[in-house]
Amino acid sequence: MSDSSNIKQVAPPEGYAGEGFFATKLSEVVGLARANSMWPLPFATSCCGIEYMATMAATYDIGRFGSERMSFSPRQADMLLVMGTIAKKMAPILRQVYEQMAEPKWVIAVGACASTGGVFDTYSVLQGIDKVIPVDVYVPGCPPRPEQILDGILELQNIVKNESVRRRSSDEYKDLLNSYNIK
Amino acid sequence: MSLTNEIIQQTLSQQFAPKVENFHILHDMLAFEVKKDASFEVIKFLKEDPSMNFNFLTDVCGVHYPDYETDRQFCVVYHLHNWFNNVRIRVKVFLPASNPEVESIVPLYAGANWQERETYDFYGITFKNHPQLKRILNMDEMESFPLRKEFPLEDQGRTDKDDRFFGRTGPNC
Amino acid sequence: MSDLLLVPEKRFEKQIKATREKDGVELSILNLGPTHPATHGIFQNILLMDGEKIIDGEGTVGYIHRAFEKIAENRPFYQINVLTDRLNYCSSPINNTGWWMTVEKMLGIEIPKRVQYMRVIIMELARIADHIICSSVMGVDTGALTGFLYVMQYREKIYEIYEEICGARLTTNMGRIGGFEREWSETAWRKIDEFLAEFPAVWTEFENMLSRNRIFMDRTIGAGAVDAEMAMSYGFTGPNLRAAGVDYDIRVAQPYCSYEDFEFDIPVGQNGDCYDRFCVRNAEVWESMKIIRQALEKMPAEGGYHADVPDYYLPPKEEVYNNMEALIYHFKIVMGEVPVPNTEVYHAVEGGNGELGFYLITNGSRVPYRLHFRRPCFIYYQAFNEIVKGRSLSDAIITLSSMNVIAGELDC
Numbered sequence: 024m025s026d027s028s029n030i031k032q033v034a035p036p037e038g039y040a041g042e043g044f045f046a047t048k049l050s051e052v053v054g055l056a057r058a059n060s061m062w063p064l065p066f067a068t069s070c071c072g073i074e075y076m077a078t079m080a081a082t083y084d085i086g087r088f089g090s091e092r093m094s095f096s097p098r099q100a101d102m103l104l105v106m107g108t109i110a111k112k113m114a115p116i117l118r119q120v121y122e123q124m125a126e127p128k129w130v131i132a133v134g135a136c137a138s139t140g141g142v143f144d145t146y147s148v149l150q151g152i153d154k155v156i157p158v159d160v161y162v163p164g165c166p167p168r169p170e171q172i173l174d175g176i177l178e179l180q181n182i183v184k185n186e187s188v189r190r191r192s193s194d195e196y197k198d199l200l201n202s203y204n205i206k
Numbered sequence: 207m208s209l210t211n212e213i214i215q216q217t218l219s220q221q222f223a224p225k226v227e228n229f230h231i232l233h234d235m236l237a238f239e240v241k242k243d244a245s246f247e248v249i250k251f252l253k254e255d256p257s258m259n260f261n262f263l264t265d266v267c268g269v270h271y272p273d274y275e276t277d278r279q280f281c282v283v284y285h286l287h288n289w290f291n292n293v294r295i296r297v298k299v300f301l302p303a304s305n306p307e308v309e310s311i312v313p314l315y316a317g318a319n320w321q322e323r324e325t326y327d328f329y330g331i332t333f334k335n336h337p338q339l340k341r342i343l344n345m346d347e348m349e350s351f352p353l354r355k356e357f358p359l360e361d362q363g364r365t366d367k368d369d370r371f372f373g374r375t376g377p378n379c
Numbered sequence: 380m381s382d383l384l385l386v387p388e389k390r391f392e393k394q395i396k397a398t399r400e401k402d403g404v405e406l407s408i409l410n411l412g413p414t415h416p417a418t419h420g421i422f423q424n425i426l427l428m429d430g431e432k433i434i435d436g437e438g439t440v441g442y443i444h445r446a447f448e449k450i451a452e453n454r455p456f457y458q459i460n461v462l463t464d465r466l467n468y469c470s471s472p473i474n475n476t477g478w479w480m481t482v483e484k485m486l487g488i489e490i491p492k493r494v495q496y497m498r499v500i501i502m503e504l505a506r507i508a509d510h511i512i513c514s515s516v517m518g519v520d521t522g523a524l525t526g527f528l529y530v531m532q533y534r535e536k537i538y539e540i541y542e543e544i545c546g547a548r549l550t551t552n553m554g555r556i557g558g559f560e561r562e563w564s565e566t567a568w569r570k571i572d573e574f575l576a577e578f579p580a581v582w583t584e585f586e587n588m589l590s591r592n593r594i595f596m597d598r599t600i601g602a603g604a605v606d607a608e609m610a611m612s613y614g615f616t617g618p619n620l621r622a623a624g625v626d627y628d629i630r631v632a633q634p635y636c637s638y639e640d641f642e643f644d645i646p647v648g649q650n651g652d653c654y655d656r657f658c659v660r661n662a663e664v665w666e667s668m669k670i671i672r673q674a675l676e677k678m679p680a681e682g683g684y685h686a687d688v689p690d691y692y693l694p695p696k697e698e699v700y701n702n703m704e705a706l707i708y709h710f711k712i713v714m715g716e717v718p719v720p721n722t723e724v725y726h727a728v729e730g731g732n733g734e735l736g737f738y739l740i741t742n743g744s745r746v747p748y749r750l751h752f753r754r755p756c757f758i759y760y761q762a763f764n765e766i767v768k769g770r771s772l773s774d775a776i777i778t779l780s781s782m783n784v785i786a787g788e789l790d791c
Contacts, residue, residue: 263614
């Protein structure tokens with residue numbers, strides 16, 4: 024059997040432990056469960072998509088972080104990874120995919136093009152996806168290294184772990200969605 | 207006997223002068239201009255005549271020359287390639303600004319379909335008898351032709367970038 | 380107004396109504412939309428289906444139109460290299476080198492043999508990287524994920540080689556007018572040797588897994604067949620054309636960058652179907668490795684890593700700070716006071732997908748007057764709907780994957 028003495032264990036959330044039970048806040052447990060099982064929807068449009076393929080592959084392996092199953096159906100995905108340039112022709116489709124995702128959902132803008140339009144300051148490119156959908160994490164780079172993409176996902180996992188369970192029904196979130204005209 | 211630029215020039219001038227003119231060789235490639243009414247028959251001759259045999263259409267593109275005379279503002283450039291004798295040739299058709307229209311070569315080369323649509327999308331050059339002449343790369347609702355020189359590169363309505371910080375003042379790069 | 384100018388859904392609705400009234404058969408419209416796991420890149424295909432069989436279809440592209448040609452009219456020559464990376468981003472060094480060769484042809488610059496051999500090595504490595512992705516993703520589309528996970532590790536090794544040479548993994552922005560920006564380090568040469576030593580066994584294993592695999596063969600043989608006449612008429616080049624049986628390869632027909640010094644075969648297929656395309660690409664990887672070995676053996680010791688063109692090649696920083704002449708050259712190059720002729724040039728290279736051409740019109744200023752990219756993907760993708768007519772939907776998916784359509788190159 025393998026030697027398990029050098030495996031580092033993550034500290035459990037704050038709570039009260041006893042014989043066969045562990046009492047903690049609901050939001051901690053929900054946050055832990057959500058953060059470590061984020062199923063991505065890889066919305067790969069261009070070069071950043073190829074770096075994502077490298078992240079998915081064996082060397083960098085995004086599956087280690089809970090994103091084992093790539094969900095191409097928006098209904099079954101937790102996080103939308105927008106990778107690559109979004110042209111104005113594509114923006115309504117991105118919007119539709121975002122709207123089809125079920126709550127809770129998060130968005131990572133991977134790459135310079137998705138964050139701000141990147142190198143392509145032209146008439147046909149949307150200067151950043153936050154013009155059409157709300158974004159949680161921006162990963163800069165052109166294209167970002169797989170380690171950088173993983174860092175963005177870990178950043179998002181941090182956000183998800185610490186998010187309140189009532190966030191989606193709060194006024195602030197509703198105002199955010201209204202500012203994008205998302206029902 | 208291999209096909210040299212001189213032979214091509216001679217044959218074309220014999221068959222089609224004065225509709226073909228301005229033969230010049232740039233970087234070993236022969237280029238010439240055709241009047242717009244004769245473009246289809248000249249390209250058909252280049253494709254089908256056994257001595258010419260340009261069987262492959264490499265490229266179709268458009269160019270905008272706002273500084274030239276009004277009847278030479280747009281140009282459609284065809285690159286043809288003869289695989290058997292390994293010769294390339296460039297055919298240029300100048301079009302007037304008021305009515306940039308030229309005969310489509312889709313009946314000769316099926317690969318010209320999307321390339322002509324792209325030229326239409328970028329410049330507004332219409333191709334007569336094209337089976338499906340609509341925009342291809344830009345949005346269907348777009349009204350202007352973006353690769354014309356007067357159309358700006360950047361989206362003028364964008365609010366997140368300030369042109370002064372990029373040193374952009376007028377036609378500056 | 381012809382029916383073909385309508386949006387495809389409206390055109391197909393008319394056809395559905397007509398077939399319903401005439402034959403009583405109910406056709407349906409399927410939107411193989413821009414975001415689909417099997418379309419590697421974003422392009423849409425609206426298909427008119429009779430059950431699983433495709434009757435007609437129309438593609439919409441332009442979902443990633445980034446207006447490269449318009450940007451190129453506003454950027455100096457050395458900044459356009461960044462755009463060329465992002466054409467066929469699976470094999471960026473080929474695009475980069477193709478662009479530098481176009482500029483050098485325009486300026487009339489002679490490149491030393493050593494630099495040409497180095498360019499050949501990097502272009503062939505890029506071709507191997509491109510075919511690794513295409514072949515393994517063809518496996519993924521038929522359900523064989525192992526091949527992809529296994530050979531992507533070797534694509535990572537190629538990324539490491541690029542990193543040693545130019546610092547970037549994917550969009551390499553490699554080279555300068557006249558050669559490379561720095562001499563390749565010892566690590567780069569060692570990594571290339573290691574790659575050539577390790578990769579053949581890996582590629583053999585990958586080929587053994589899929590080439591004679593009953594399931595894979597049943598999926599791909601006969602799907603998406605193109606005959607040679609149709610391929611040439613539609614302007615096919617590259618592995619798609621060679622799979623149809625035509626042995627046209629620009630490296631042999633119009634050699635550039637000393638390809639005439641190397642001996643290699645051009646693999647051709649017979650039927651132009653998905654299986655032939657797969658096999659042609661796999662065979663090309665072997666040929667590329669052969670070329671790299673020959674280039675390494677024949678590499679001249681003298682020649683440096685760039686041509687001696689101080690007018691266009693930035694001098695090293697130590698000289699710029701210490702030497703007046705270098706300072707002046709540096710200033711002139713960056714500010715654009717370089718001698719550029721008034722000319723037109725067309726240069727083509729054999730990209731991962733076929734003939735990648737650059738048509739450059741200059742007018743003496745430091746930006747091109749017009750730059751047009753002859754993109755192979757754009758030209759051969761127009762035949763897709765013709766190729767899949769009458770076949771089933773699963774054949775269409777595997778055809779799309781075998782044609783290696785890269786969206787960046789499709790929409791430029």
